[in-house]
Amino acid sequence: MAAVAAQAAAPQPDILLFMPDQFRGDCLGIAGHPVVRTPHLDQLAREGVRFRGAWSTCPSCIPARHALLTGQHPATSGVVGFAGRPILTPTLPQLLAAAGYQTMLCGRYMHQEPTADNYGYDREIRGSTYVPDDDYDHYLKREAPATGGIVELVRQLGLSMNGWAAKPWPLDEALHPTAWTGREAALALRDTPTDRPLFLTASFYSPHSPLFPPRRLFEAYAAMTLPPPAHGDWVHWDALSPEGDRTGHRVRLEGATLHATQAGYFGLVEQIDEQFAALRSALRERAARSHRPWIVVFTSDHGELLGDHGYYRKCEPYEGSAHIPMLIAGSPDLHLAAGRTVDQPVGLEDILPTLLEFAGAPPRPGLDGVSLAPALRGQPFQSRHWLAFEHAPCYSQEQSFQALTDGRVKYIWRPLNGTEQFFDLEKDPREEHDLAADPASRTRVEEGRAELIRRLAGRPEGFSDGAKLIPGRPYPPLQARPPRPAADPGVTPKS
Numbered sequence: 002m003a004a005v006a007a008q009a010a011a012p013q014p015d016i017l018l019f020m021p022d023q024f025r026g027d028c029l030g031i032a033g034h035p036v037v038r039t040p041h042l043d044q045l046a047r048e049g050v051r052f053r054g055a056w057s058t059c060p061s062c063i064p065a066r067h068a069l070l071t072g073q074h075p076a077t078s079g080v081v082g083f084a085g086r087p088i089l090t091p092t093l094p095q096l097l098a099a100a101g102y103q104t105m106l107c108g109r110y111m112h113q114e115p116t117a118d119n120y121g122y123d124r125e126i127r128g129s130t131y132v133p134d135d136d137y138d139h140y141l142k143r144e145a146p147a148t149g150g151i152v153e154l155v156r157q158l159g160l161s162m163n164g165w166a167a168k169p170w171p172l173d174e175a176l177h178p179t180a181w182t183g184r185e186a187a188l189a190l191r192d193t194p195t196d197r198p199l200f201l202t203a204s205f206y207s208p209h210s211p212l213f214p215p216r217r218l219f220e221a222y223a224a225m226t227l228p229p230p231a232h233g234d235w236v237h238w239d240a241l242s243p244e245g246d247r248t249g250h251r252v253r254l255e256g257a258t259l260h261a262t263q264a265g266y267f268g269l270v271e272q273i274d275e276q277f278a279a280l281r282s283a284l285r286e287r288a289a290r291s292h293r294p295w296i297v298v299f300t301s302d303h304g305e306l307l308g309d310h311g312y313y314r315k316c317e318p319y320e321g322s323a324h325i326p327m328l329i330a331g332s333p334d335l336h337l338a339a340g341r342t343v344d345q346p347v348g349l350e351d352i353l354p355t356l357l358e359f360a361g362a363p364p365r366p367g368l369d370g371v372s373l374a375p376a377l378r379g380q381p382f383q384s385r386h387w388l389a390f391e392h393a394p395c396y397s398q399e400q401s402f403q404a405l406t407d408g409r410v411k412y413i414w415r416p417l418n419g420t421e422q423f424f425d426l427e428k429d430p431r432e433e434h435d436l437a438a439d440p441a442s443r444t445r446v447e448e449g450r451a452e453l454i455r456r457l458a459g460r461p462e463g464f465s466d467g468a469k470l471i472p473g474r475p476y477p478p479l480q481a482r483p484p485r486p487a488a489d490p491g492v493t494p495k496s
Contacts, residue, residue, distance in 0.1 A: 011294060011334065011335070012198070012292065012293045012294065013100070013101065013102070013198040013293065013359075013360050013361055014198065014293060014294040014295050014296045014331065014332070014335065014359055014360070015190075015198050015199045015200075015201075015284065015287060015288065015291065015293050015294075015295045015296075016097070016102075016198070016199070016200045016201070016295070016296045016297075016298070016356055016359075016360070017190075017201050017203065017280065017284050017295065017296070017297045017298070018200070018201070018202040018203070018204075018298050018300075018352075019203050019277055019280065019297060019298065019299045020202060020203065020204050020205065020298075020299075020300060020301060020302070021205040021206075021207055021208060021209075021273045021301050022062065022109055022204075022205060022206050022207070022208075022209040022301065022302055023208055023209035023210075023301065023302070023303060023304065023305045023315065024208055024270065024273070024301035024304065024305075024325070024326060025304040025305055025307065025321055025324070025325075025326075026055065026304055026320065026324035026325045026326050027320070027321075027324065028208075028267070028270050028326070029042055029043060029046070029326055030042075030043045031043040031046045031047070031051065032051075032053075032326070035228050036222070036225055036226075036227060036228065036267065037267050037270055037271065038271050038274070039270065039271065039274040040274065041274050041275070041277045041278040041281065042274050042277055042299060042326075042328065045277070045281070045297060045299060045328050045330050046328045046330075046340075047339065047340050048330040048339055048340075049297070049328060049329050049330020049331065049337060049338070049339060049341075049377070050328070050329050050330070050337070050338055050341045050342070050343060050373075050376055050377050051327070051328050051341070051342045051343070052327040052328070052329070052343050052345075052347045052373070052376075053342050053343065053344050053408075054343070054344050054345055054346045054347060054388075054406075054408035055300065055324070055325050055326065055327035055346075055347050055348065056323050056324055056325060056346060056347075056348055056388055056390055056406060057301075057302060057303040057304070057322075057323050057324075057325050057348065057349060057390065058074055058075060058348045058349065058350065058388070058389065058390040058391070059075040059080070059081060059082070059390060059391060059392055060302075060303035060304065060315050060316060060317070060318075060322045060323045060390070060392060061082070061083045061302075061303060061315050061316045061392065061395060062083070062112045062302055062303070063080065063083055063084065063085045063112050063113065064080045064081065064082060064083065064392075064478075065302035065303050065349055066111045066112050066113065066302055066349075067080045067085075067088065067113065068080075068348065068349045068350045069093065069111075069302070069349040069350070069352055069353070070088060070092040070093050070094075070111060070113070070120055070121075070353075071088060071090050071092060071093075071350070071353070072093070072350045072351075072352075072353035072354055072365065072368040072369065072370040073090070073350055073367070073368065073369050073370075074348075074350060074369040074389065075390075075391055076389070076391070076456075076460065077367075077369055078090075079479060079480035079481060080478075080479060081391055081392070081393045081476075081477075081478060081479070081480060082392055082393030082394065082395060082401075082476075082477070082478025082479070083316070083392075083393075083395045083478055084478035084479045085112070085113050085114030086114055086479055087113075087114060087115065087118070088113060088118075088120065090367070091121075091365070092120050092121040093121070093200075093352070093353045093356065093357075094106075094120060094121030094122050094123075094200060094202075095120075095121030096121075096353070096357055096362055096365065097121075097200045097356065097357070097360055097362070098121060098123065098200075099362070100357070100360045100361060100362040101197055101198065102197065102198050102199065102200045102360065103123055103193060103194075103197050103198070103199050103200070104121060104122045104123045104124075104199075104200045105122060105123060105124045105125070105126075105189050105193065105199065105200070105201050105202070106119075106122045106124075106125045106126070106127075106201075106202040106204055107125075107126045107128075107182055107185040107186040107189055107201070107202070107203055107204065108126070108127070108128050108129075108182035108185070108186070108202075108203060108204035108205055108206065109127075109128065109129050109182075109204040109205060109206045110125065110127045110129070110135075110204070111202075111204070122202070126185050126189075128140075128178055128181055128182055128185070128206070129151075129178070129206050130151050130152075130155060130162065130178055130206050130209075130211060131151075131152060131155075131162045132152075133150055133151075133152050134150075136185075137151065137178055137181050137182070138150045138151050138152070140181060141154070141176060141181075144176055145172055145176055148172070151178065154171075154172075155211050155213075158171065158211070158213065160210070160211035160212065160213060161210060161211060161249075162209075162210055162211060163210050163249050163314060164210055164211070164249055164313075165210070165212070165245075165249075165252065165254060165258070165262040165308075165313050166211075166212065166261075166262075167212035167213070167219070167261045167262050167264060167265025167266070168212075168213055168219075168261075168265070169213065169214065169215065169216035169219040169220070170213045170214060170215050170216065170219075171213075174215045174217075177213075177215060177272070178205075178206055178207070179205055179206075179207045179269070179272050179273065179276060180272075180276070182203065182204070182205050182206075182276070183203070183205075183276035183279055183280060186201060186203035186280055186283075187279055187280055187283040189201055190280065190283040190284055190286075190287045191283055191286070191287065195287065195290055195291035195293070198293060198360070199287075200356075203276075203280060205273055205276070207269040207270075207272065207273055208266050208269035208270050208273065208305065209305075212261075212262065212265025212266055212268075212269065213265065213269075214264075214265060214268025214269045214271075214272055215268065215272060218267075218268035218269075218271050218272055219264050219265060219268045220264075221268070222263065222264035222267045222268050222271075223260065223261065223264040225264075227260060227263045227264070227267070230254065230259070230306075230307060230308035230309045230310070230321075231309040231310055231319075231320075231321065231431035231432060231433055232310070232433060233310045233432060233433050233434075233435065234433060234434055234435070235422070235434075235435040236310050236311050238253065238311060241253035241311045243255060243258065245313070248396040248397065249313060249314060250312065250313060250314055250316075250396040250397075250400070251311055251312060251313075251396075252308070252311065252312075252313050253311055254307075254308035254313065259308055262307065262308065262313075263307065263308075266305065266307055277299070281297065284297065285332075288332060294331060294332040294334045294335045295331065295332045296329065296330070296331045296332075296335070296356070296359055297328075297329070297330050297331070298327075298328075298329050298352060298355075298356070299326060299327070299328040299329075300325055300326060300327045300328075300349065300352070301325045301326060302325070302349070303315045303322060303323065303325060304320070304321050304322050304323065304324055304325055305321060305322070306319065306321040306322050307321055309321040309431075310432070314396075316392050316395040316396060316400060317392075317400065317402070318390065318392075318402045318404040318411070318413045319432055320426075320430065320431070320432055323390060323404075325349075327347060329355070329373065329377055331359075331377070335359075336378070337377045337378060337379075338376070338377060338378060338379035341376070341379065343373075343376045343382060344408050345376075345382060345383060345384040345385070345408060346384060346385060346387070346388035346406055346407060346408045347371075347373060347384050347388070348370070348388055348390070349370075350368070350369050350370035351370040351371050351372070351373050351384070352370065352373075353365075353368065353370050354368055354370045354371060354372040355370075355372045355373040355374055355377075357372075358372045358374045359374065371384050371385065386407055387405045387406070387407055387452055388405070388406050388407070388408075389403070389404070389405055389453075389456055390404050390405075390406075391403045391404065393476045393477060393478040394417075394476060394478070395478075398417045398476075399415065399417050399418070401415065401416050401417060401476050402414065402415055402416070403416060403453055403457065403464070405449050405452055405453055405456075406426070408426070409425070409426055409427050410423065410424065410425055410426060410427075410445055410449070411423070411424045411426055411432070412446065412449025412450065412452075412453065414450070414453055414470060415472070416462070416464055416472055416473075416474060416476050417472060417473065417476075418472055418473070419470060419472035419473075421437045421446065421450070422435045422437050423435065423436045423437040423439075423442055423445065423446045423449065424436065425442070450470065453465070453470065454467065454468065454469060454470055455467075457470070461480050461481060462474045462475060462476055462480075
């Protein structure tokens with residue numbers, strides 16, 4: 002009891018949300034990646050908790066960030082695909098501001114509608130690679146006027162904002178958007194007054210395309226033997242083209258093209274890790290001045306398929322797309338667990354209730370996310386039995402999916418035609434063997450199907466009548482804000 006009272010009396014922690022875009026869940030050294038070098042993020046995992054079973058509940062930028070900002074599943078908010086709408090519920094930065102926090106974002110904005118909204122951040126310094134006339138674009142035009150700005154530079158390099166072509170960054174490394182975002186975030190930690198706690202989102206556009214890491218990193222990975230993409234035996238490989246399709250979604254990446262793509266992506270990942278080292282130092286220096294504890298959350302909105310199963314980009318249920326990293330650590334005075342790995346399935350919507358609890362804010366009704374604080378304190382933790390995730394049509398009607406995972410297996414249903422897939426993630430983490438038709442997996446497939454039938458009953462699309470799944474129904478990316486779905490049997494409802 003004394004420990005609990007001491008925690009309650011502790012100052013509110015400064016909070017750093019360190020969030021790259023399109024960062025695969027397996028691209029950490031501590032996760033066992035064979036080549037990617039992430040020593041600083043690996044150290045964060047050793048200092049805190051690694052949530053190995055983290056997935057994006059709608060794996061593309063807009064809906065994933067909507068879930069993070071609101072603590073709601075796509076089925077609750079109605080944002081079930083790549084389309085935005087104004088957020089009507091209080092957002093994470095708004096709730097922290099109400100609890101006394103200064104709220105600030107540096108880098109890639111949270112990709113919501115309307116674009117000009119700040120979603121609760123008191124101050125934003127925006128920087129991306131596809132937005133002309135944001136703060137970073139103005140900086141680049143000032144420091145390197147011959148480029149014509151970041152959008153023109155990308156065009157001149159023959160790269161794209163969603164393509165797999167890769168080249169080294171052609172300018173001084175200090176001008177790179179990742180370096181700029183890191184500097185701005187470090188300045189925010191240094192210069193923001195310490196009289197109130199700070200919630201800072203350091204939002205990086207990398208390792209999202211364009212794939213243009215610093216030359217030293219591109220060349221370092223290009224000189225390595227790089228791991229092959231996941232190669233599902235369920236993929237019709239002969240139907241795929243090395244040139245890709247018109248959406249930039251299906252492609253048979255191979256040979257020199259694949260090698261350059263991987264070198265570009267892995268180089269951007271390592272650059273992100275380097276930026277984290279500088280921000281961690283700045284956060285600790287701030288703590289020494291403010292005498293506040295601190296919390297760091299590292300995660301991403303979704304992953305990148307990077308050639309897995311003949312896919313590039315995201316919006317798919319497969320691990321490269323939907324599995325994300327999630328590391329959370331705190332200063333020693335918070336007495337959080339160190340070096341713990343949690344396998345329970347968690348999602349972006351769990352970040353809001355977690356940070357509210359550490360900020361001393363009251364719990365919010367109407368959330369789907371669950372607080373991860375017990376796991377962070379080393380206590381027994383059960384998040385949920387099944388984590389549901391989905392995506393309405395993005396690249397094609399066939400691409401849309403509904404899926405479930407308990408962290409050990411994954412069940413996938415395609416609403417267009419009713420196709421099912423089932424993967425044993427413990428034995429087959431790369432999802433190379435579809436077990437949906439395997440007699441030995443029949444019981445587990447039926448369990449997944451029954452759970453999805455229950456969850457989808459009452460959804461506006463009409464995917465379930467409570468007894469069976471119904472394919473071929475319209476699946477718009479935005480829905481009327483539906484009633485809350487049936488409670489997850491593994492979660493105690495919050496008041």
